[in-house]
Amino acid sequence: MIRKFSFFLLALACIQAVGQSSETAKAKPVFENGEAQLVEAFSDYENWIRHDLWVETEFDTDGDGQPDRMHVAVTRPGQTDSEGLKLPVIYVSSPYFAGVAGNVEGLFWDVKHEVGEQPPKPRVHPEVVRRGERPIISNSHIETWVPRGYIVVHSSSPGTGLSQGAPTVGGDNESLAPKAVIQWLTGKDNGYTSPDGGEKVSAYWSTGKVGMTGTSYNGTIPLAAATTGVEGLEAIIPIAPNTSYYHYYRSNGLIRHPGGYLGEDIDVLYDFIHSGDTAKRAYNNKIVRDTEMANGMDRITGDYNEFWAGRDYLNDMEPMKTALLMSHGFNDWNVMPEHSYRIYEAARAKGLPVQIFYHQNGHGGPPPLSLRNRWFTRYLHGIENGVEDDPKSWIVREADKRDNPTPYPDYPHPDAEDVKLYPMKGGNQMGDLSLVQNRMIALEKVVDDVSISGDSLAKSSNSDHRLLYQTPVLTKDLHLSGVAEIKVKMASSKPACNLSVWLVSLPWNPDNKAAITENIITRGWADLQNHESLESSEPLEPGKFYEMSFELQPDDQIIAAGQRIALMVFSSDKDFTIWPKPGTELTLDLSGTYLSLPVVGGNDALKAATR
Incomplete structure (x- = not known):
């Protein structure tokens, strides 16, 4: 351990240390x-x-x-x-x-x-x-x-x-x-x-x-x-x-x-x-x-x-x-x-x-x-x-x-694997997120209203202004690590619309301040007009279905046993997007929609946690 001196003591030591070299006295x-x-x-x-x-x-x-x-x-x-x-x-x-x-x-x-x-x-x-x-x-x-x-x-x-x-x-x-x-x-x-x-x-x-x-x-x-x-x-x-x-x-x-x-x-x-x-x-x-x-x-x-x-x-x-x-x-x-x-x-x-x-x-x-x-x-x-x-x-x-x-060892966790989850009908109330795809055409509608906050929508048991799909209650902690991705098949009633996606854990924490960090797992936003390219967009043909995939924000979170993982799809996010007049209708075709979730342990871990 090298002894530490104040400048006064250091000067005194230098004067008193007979034969000590100037080199050893330097800081x-x-x-x-x-x-x-x-x-x-x-x-x-x-x-x-x-x-x-x-x-x-x-x-x-x-x-x-x-x-x-x-x-x-x-x-x-x-x-x-x-x-x-x-x-x-x-x-x-x-x-x-x-x-x-x-x-x-x-x-x-x-x-x-x-x-x-x-x-x-x-x-x-x-x-x-x-x-x-x-x-x-x-x-x-x-x-x-x-x-x-x-x-x-x-x-x-x-x-x-x-x-x-x-x-x-x-x-x-x-x-x-x-x-x-x-x-x-x-x-x-x-x-x-x-x-x-x-x-x-x-x-x-x-x-x-x-x-x-x-x-x-x-x-x-x-x-x-x-x-x-x-x-x-x-x-x-x-x-x-x-x-x-x-x-x-x-x-x-x-x-x-x-x-x-x-x-x-x-x-x-x-x-x-x-x-x-x-x-x-x-x-x-x-x-x-x-x-x-x-x-x-x-x-x-x-x-x-x-x-x-x-x-x-x-x-x-x-x-x-x-x-x-x-x-x-x-x-x-x-x-x-x-x-x-x-x-x-x-x-x-x-x-x-x-x-x-x-x-x-x-x-x-x-x-x-x-x-x-x-x-x-x-x-x-x-x-x-x-x-x-x-x-x-x-x-x-x-x-x-x-x-x-x-x-x-790295981020994302090396054992993380993408697991696809498919939304099932019932999203205006509470639909399921399933490991099994429903290949039959199933249409669900959401009506835009920017006056309603995202956390209010996530906490609502029934709403025309969001679609919500959840997993079974987790019986074990589940570790997510990496980047989730969503693919949607969607139509809009107008040539342009906001599209917002939240991944949340439910039930919602009643403490709003804590909920922002405890319940929101990750989020993402997109313009359906850019379904083919980020560099070019085209006005949407009302009623026509378009397919688009985009990533949500990276995350690494352990979702506790007793919670559910839920996917929420809505239009305008009042804290982040433009505020159009209410009324734009988005229609989601569940048969062409899925969520890819990065799960540590992959499909087996998710199955084990949802038994």
């Missing part, structure tokens, strides 16, 4: 059990050095003819100057550090209109007032990592705070900006003491090993940087990252809003974060928001197009070579759990070092500190702690605390 990182430990010499915040600078990028997005420069702040132990110590860097970037727009009336799109129609009125465009004083951009992560032998670096993303350029919400500059900062941290001569001057500054205190982390948008930027393949970015820990803005604002062709932000779209987020230079905002608004976004985001059809493809990081994975630890909540209905899973799956297929941490709560929530510490210790300090041989999947079980996840 350095300490590792135990494969993790970086707190070092007292690095914990004295009064000895931390804090300064800011600007890093020049390779792009010009604010139209002034000069490469945009990013505002960067550094916090490092004093020993990086006094003792010439070099340390690895943990880097966090965000569009939020300088403040955001308030939730002003009219900020969001009006959702009260028919599906497939233009929103009835324009939005309000607020102006963000920048906050913050130099040289500090943010204090996040500093107290965790600086005392453990890291330097922490923050930067404001393009067009926010004192960073130049324009916010693009997933455009190329939001990948190239952190790339430029990482290049500076690994020795490139592109750092300046001011936003416009020529005086250079170097990162002489950096080992050239960089890790990134952050939550939500701040978790998206590490992935954006990693997709550039930039040298020196060794490890990232994205927490609840938005990995595709299409998947954030659309779902299988449907206009679908993130939970809690009804009417938000990508241009709303642009306005929300645009805290950069007020003199450049008019140009940025014209080029980005009022041209590129207005022409590309398409709030009428919801189709996947070139605009959205350019903001989907799954399409940019080829250059990535960074070790990846993902983190997400299974009940995150803001940035939904598919965002992390789709990237984890692709990185694993590339052979990259990967782990995934899932918990049962909502938005945010990092992995336990020990997992993060081991990850950064291995890839930034180069300590051979065997993290690459640890379990690939960490799942917080339902009753456990977040810092006590259960390890599994």
